[in-house]
Amino acid sequence: MARGKPIYEGKAKILYEGPEPGTLIQFFKDDATAFNNQKHAILEGKGVLNNRISEFVMSELERVGVPTHFIRRINMREQLIRHVEIIPLEVVVRNVAAGSLVKRLGLNEGDALPRSIVEFYYKDDKLGDPMVSEDHITAFNWANPQEIDDMMAYALRVNDFLSGLFSAVGIRLIDFKLEFGRQYEGDMVRIILADEVSPDSCRLWDARSNESMDKDRFRKDLGGVVEGYREVARRLGILRDESERSDATGPVLVASNDGANA
Structure with a gap:
């Protein structure tokens, strides 16, 4: 093609x-x-x-x-x-303490969270993709309240599905990042999942050894x-x-x- x-x-x-x-x-x-x-x-x-x-x-x-x-x-x-039309937000779902969450809240890496947590980050490399609240999102018109609800609902559905999918093959889904976009169909607009879902955007640990199987191997110079x-x-x-x-x-x-x- x-x-x-x-x-x-x-x-x-x-x-x-x-x-x-x-x-x-x-x-x-x-x-x-x-x-x-x-x-x-x-x-x-x-x-x-x-x-x-x-x-x-x-x-x-x-x-x-x-x-x-x-x-x-x-x-x-x-x-x-x-x-x-990409919404300028990264939607992060966390199941286990890792990465920036550990640094921000003083948690122990690998601790299971009380429940899955959804976070939003503003997509801007120059600013370091800062974490933002729903108030920021609506105030700056990055997404409206219904779109926020849709993204959160889809993110949690993705989390439920992927947790089961990876668990079945001996992998722990620690956390992951999603991006969403608006698809225009005539007068209708719907929110759909975009970008990719891969070890570049997920933290994946071996269920037995907790060995990283994702981009953290690059971040931390682990090799392989x-x-x-x-x-x-x-x-x-x-x-x-x-x-x-x-x-x-x-x-x-x-x-x-x-x-x-x-």
């Missing part, structure tokens, strides 16, 4: 004009970044794994009633997605970043076991049901 002109490049993805009105092509890069791009590296194969993991998760979420921008995977690094992502894909049934791999370098991915190129 021929790409149109690039319209946006982020830290880990590039968006191109899609083949039809209302569509985009989302390209997954191998770039890894942390601390608002102060730390950067190219990790061969990361984009391929994120593409397939996000495809799998988005497809499963659609089946449980969470609308997403995902249409289909095009190839190893590209997806066809719906064009949405792509290997951690590959293990997540393997457990989800996206990646074949090492014994079945036909090459020594790149990941071997199981074909998805949509018939897209593997």
Whole structure:
């Protein structure tokens, strides 16, 4: 599928004009970044794994009633997605104390929280993506009260589903970040899940060892970043076991049901 002109490049993805009105092509890069791009590296194969993991998760979420921008995977690094107006907020759901929550509240990393917590952050790298309240969101017209309710409801539904999905394959869902967008259909506007759901946007720990299987391996210089992502894909049934791999370098991915190129 021929790409149109690039319209946006982020830290880990590039968006191109899609083949039809209302569509985009989302390209997954191998770039890894942390601390608002102060730390950067190219990790061969990361984009391929994120593409397939996000495809799998988005497809499963659609089946449980969470609308997403995902249409289909095009190839190893590209997806066809719906064009949405991105809401400038990151919606973070936390189940276990980790990351900035530990620093802010003096908690012990790994402690289970009394209940799942939803937080909002304003998307602005120059400001360090500051945490904001619902009052900030409505006062500055980033989203209206109904949109806030929709995002929170979807975020908690995603949390319930992903917690069960990952638990079934021996992974703890510690926390994760979501982004949402507005899809315009005539006079109607609906909120749908956008961006990606992958080890780039989730904290995932092995249920037995508590070993990180996500981007914290890059943030904390633990090494084995792509290997951690590959293990997540393997457990989800996206990646074949090492014994079945036909090459020594790149990941071997199981074909998805949509018939897209593997």
